[in-house]
Amino acid sequence: MSLEKLVSEARKSDEVVKLARELLRINSESETAQIQNFVKDFLKSVGAKVETHSVNGKTFAVTSVTGENKKHALILYAHSDVVPSGDTKRWSYPPYDATVVGDKIYARGASDMKGALASELFVYSLLVQNDVTLSKPVSFVCVPDEENWVKTPTGWGVSKWLLETGRVIGKCCIMGEPSGLSKICIGERGDYWIKLMCESTPRHGSAPLYEENACVKLFRALEKVHSAIKSVKANTPAEIKEIVEQSYELISEDLKIPVSQLGAILEQPSMNVGVVKGGDMINIVPAHCEAQVAFCVPLGMSWMELHELVSRVASQNDVKIDVIENAQSNPSYTSPKAQVVSHLKKAVEQTLSLTPKLYVTQATSDANVFRAYGIDTCFYGPGEMSVIHAYDEWISVEALKKSVEIYLRAVLNYAL
Structure with missing residues (x-):
């Protein structure tokens, strides 16, 4: 299959919606074995080589790599755990039914970040099933504890343990954390x-x-x-100072909070x-x-x-x-000129015909952990920050489908 035909097939497919709903029907608030096994079995079903990495005998991460020389890999990262759904009576639809209403799928974890997990899984499966020849390897990583870090032999967090022990290595990483499709997060506190x-x-x-x-x-x-x-x-680094200043407006839109109420939250x-x-x-x-x-x-x-x-x-x-032991991290950012940023920007432009804005988020994520190990990391996902951790969390079906094409193009831009 030609690469453009591969992109075309990805664009038309409804499989990612089906996959997302299957993931969203699994309650992974505190117990993640079921959903991690689902991810593992899905990868095996498409012919991928899969490894599981157990931390304590029951909590485990799932990884897969196409190609050799993993230190040059582009990593597609996702987490499968979600925050508690809270009082289910305050939901318009049951939080683990993955109800579709119009363009929206309602479920806990829809935006943060099982929608992106489905997109990344689907993209990775396309590469494996179509035996796409790549000049650089691509890795898929799914951790079970981004929302609530697990204690490991190297401290808190499975991501840190995977990186510290060499179970995951790579050149750069795209995390499917919620950003919306029109912007790319390259830094955080x-x-x-x-x-x-x-x-x-x-x-x-x-x-x-x-x-x-x-x-x-x-x-x-x-x-x-x-x-x-x-x-x-703080003395904001010169390379990212303008992006920090421009981020306030984007954070205001994300959080539905006036810029005047944000203060100097990024500085x-x-x-x-x-x-x-x-x-x-x-x-x-x-x-x-x-x-x-x-x-x-x-x-x-x-x-x-x-x-x-x-x-x-x-x-x-x-x-x-x-x-509090091992619960500290320094702020970090990826250079706006980094390859992963350029390739992802190009993929967004190719798909949406718009130039995405770069920004720094007020929140924190595993991106800080990956950058600490020298891996250029940005997060970009179809979810919306304004609805995460809230009642009636949702994700747009259209955004979900678009993210498949964007992730695929970003991978091909990097690895061909």
Whole structure:
């Protein structure tokens, strides 16, 4: 089959929609063995050579490679786990029925990122089934834990374990994380996760010393930490400064939040107080209070620099700090001039007749992990950021089909 005919067949096929719905009907909120086995069996059914990599005897990743010399491979990356669906009564359709209404498939994980998983699987199957001759290898990788990292011998996250142990190697990577089809994400912030702890002397709650309360002390310290991080601004790398500045408008569109409310989110750290624990009884002054806090680190700043700032404020306010083990990453980006970016841009232009915008996301993903191992990585997927992790998550059928052609063209642009 000629390459253009291959692209034409990919464009017309409804198989990717069928495949996506099969994946979406599998609940992979906490147990991923079923969906990982589905991915493995699908690859084997099309004649691909498949490897599984078990971390703890039950959690495993699925990989496959076409060609030799894997260090030059283009990696197609996906994750199969999803966040919890929450109160199913608040869904218009059951979250694991993969209901099609008009152009939309409604299901948990539709946009993040089983739609892209289906597209990448389908593209990879086309290469294998048609025995396409490539000058560079192409790898497919599906991990089970991007939403909720699993503990491995190398720390948190199966992706890091695969890369650290040499089970996955490559030159560049396309991740199917939700970006929408009109833009390509080439950079993201880093992670800095900590636990802050405060102590006080327990006593009867009627005592008038309001300030000598572990919870009150910690809450006030959290406000001071927040003020401190908002007083600093990172030195954005010159190569990506213009793209960072242009990203605010795109993030605003993604999150449905006015640009004015975003602040300097890409140039300053941000923090989320996710878990707070303290006290034993309503009428006892608590002896201990702690908070788990997740910070995002902007490009141009390392997580250690942020740690030094937060540690200083914590110390000044009688608060202890514990860095959560292996839950830190530095922000990263792929050069706008990198081959993978150029090939993907060209594929979008060939398919949609538009030039995609490059941007940096406010979030974090496994892209930071891959870049840390020298792999140029961008994420590009048919999903929409505005609906991920939400009730009534959906993906466009048309976008799903278009992504197949774009992924295929990107692979051929790189590997022919």
